[in-house]
Amino acid sequence: MSTQDSDAASTAESATRTATGSDADTPTAEPVVDLSGVTFGYTSTPVVTDVSLAVDQGEYVAIVGPNGSGKSTLMQLMLGLLEPDAGTARLFDESAVRFDDGERIGYVAQHASAAKEMPITVREVVKMGRFAHLTLDRVGDLNRDTIGALREAPLETVRAGLGTVPAIVNAIFGRLSRSDLAIVDEALETVGMSAFADRRITQLSGGQRQRAFIARALASEADLLVLDEPTVGVDAESVDAFYDLLGALNDEGITVVLIEHDLGAVVDHADRVVCLNREVYFDGPTEAFVESDALARAFGTEARVLTGVDG
Numbered sequence: 326m327s328t329q330d331s332d333a334a335s336t337a338e339s340a341t342r343t344a345t346g347s348d349a350d351t352p353t354a355e356p357v358v359d360l361s362g363v364t365f366g367y368t369s370t371p372v373v374t375d376v377s378l379a380v381d382q383g384e385y386v387a388i389v390g391p392n393g394s395g396k397s398t399l400m401q402l403m404l405g406l407l408e409p410d411a412g413t414a415r416l417f418d419e420s421a422v423r424f425d426d427g428e429r430i431g432y433v434a435q436h437a438s439a440a441k442e443m444p445i446t447v448r449e450v451v452k453m454g455r456f457a458h459l460t461l462d463r464v465g466d467l468n469r470d471t472i473g474a475l476r477e478a479p480l481e482t483v484r485a486g487l488g489t490v491p492a493i494v495n496a497i498f499g500r501l502s503r504s505d506l507a508i509v510d511e512a513l514e515t516v517g518m519s520a521f522a523d524r525r526i527t528q529l530s531g532g533q534r535q536r537a538f539i540a541r542a543l544a545s546e547a548d549l550l551v552l553d554e555p556t557v558g559v560d561a562e563s564v565d566a567f568y569d570l571l572g573a574l575n576d577e578g579i580t581v582v583l584i585e586h587d588l589g590a591v592v593d594h595a596d597r598v599v600c601l602n603r604e605v606y607f608d609g610p611t612e613a614f615v616e617s618d619a620l621a622r623a624f625g626t627e628a629r630v631l632t633g634v635d636g
């Protein structure tokens with residue numbers, strides 16, 4: 326496999342795209358995600374072994390692999406939620422575990438199930454995307470403890486999906502400015518959820534809920550969208566709409582990294598595929614992935630069923 330060639334091609338391609346989000350005029354020269362020789366195990370047995378992987382700004386990368394192959398673990402290593410046992414993980418050119426600029430990342434966690442425990446509306450979920458932009462002068466008379474917790478909130482929001490303490494959420498909703506609220510409205514409109522803005526998140530279909538989380542990521546004006554199996558449990562029509570939206574965001578320069586079990590969707594939408602089964606079996610353009618033997622090696626016979634490819 327010639328990953329170097331493909332890396333060079335994707336780097337060149339991404340360099341031609343226009344950046345948006347908080348760094349609109351200053352495209353990042355360093356990779357957005359940079360894993361080098363990363364090994365990690367929950368026990369003494371590694372579930373991710375010697376993975377090196379760089380994602381440049383503007384790329385659209387799908388991570389695929391069989392169940393239990395380490396995809397979610399790899400994503401958590403990318404985000405600094407887990408620390409490598411060996412190797413290095415960097416995010417926006419900082420150590421991933423120390424990275425604390427939550428506004429740059431929109432993370433849609435697998436199933437986003439935490440929402441079920443929080444009786445909040447779609448609009449409130451999306452407002453949470455603005456928390457990372459609140460500065461101390463805008464939180465006014467909140468007491469010291471709340472401010473301390475608040476400063477943790479953006480990262481917590483990113484890292485735990487919806488893991489922000491409700492009391493803090495309530496305390497800071499009132500601190501959002503008019504322009505914050507306009508951004509929230511725009512994000513809702515972009516994902517086609519304006520009509521559902523005041524509906525509780527628990528009263529949505531899976532596809533609608535995922536769109537609400539995408540809107541939260543949009544409202545945060547993230548440069549990097551990281552999505553862990555975002556279309557699980559989502560009906561076919563909503564999946565198409567979801568991918569249209571993701572493609573449009575990527576066209577605007579937002580970097581997309583997603584784990585997707587549906588290889589048909591990967592082939593249709595992603596520019597680059599990383600095929601994982603504890604180690605990297607393939608890393609390159611989607612077309613080359615389809616023609617490679619990585620599927621068979623990483624998935625075994627499962628691959629044909631997943632792709633509908635006979636060969």
Ligand SMILES: Nc1ncnc2c1ncn2[C@@H]1O[C@H](COP(=O)(O)OP(=O)(O)OP(=O)(O)O)[C@@H](O)[C@H]1O
Binds near residue numbers: 393
């Ligand atoms: N918190 C954890 N503690 C211990 N082992 C874990 C933990 N999370 C995952 N594992 C194990 O690590 C391995 C990789 O899991 P991971 O969730 O990263 O795989 P995956 O490719 O995302 O799987 P799936 O496609 O089924 O979601 C599996 O064997 C899993 O059982």
